[in-house]
Amino acid sequence: MKTEETVSVLNDLLHITNDRIEGFEKVEGKIWEMYPDIKNEYDRMISQSKIMKNELINLITEKNGTPEDSTSIAGALHRTWIDIKNSFTVGSLEESTLENVIFGEKAAIEAYQKALESGDLCEKSEKIVSEQLHSLKISYNQFKKIEEYKKKE
Incomplete structure (x- = not known):
């Protein structure tokens, strides 16, 4: 196994983790006013992502690699698409946000x-x-359950 390949894979995961952090931090405040119970979970996920980011950076530097501490192009395109989609959202902004989180978490898992x-x-x-x-x-499973619960309301 080559160190360069390990660093490359870890940097890919670092990009995804940075995408995750940026995506969570972008959620609009209006949602938290209407659904404060979800905000705590988002805050927990942001904190978790920052810990994950630090762990990945440490692994990369231990391999004498250079952490690529930025977001990915795909993540930037996804966030732009979400912004455009949300500007035309007729239904619930909260429902759309939950769908986007679930989509992002599923992509990260993959x-x-x-x-x-x-x-x-x-x-x-x-x-x-x-x-x-x-x-x-x-x-992912927590947000999937929240989404299913909100759809039943």
């Missing part, structure tokens, strides 16, 4: 699974990425 399956991670990196994937799955 990227993390691909990283683990790549064979490019050392044992320590694999352990941490696996733990982060577990956290992503928990968040």
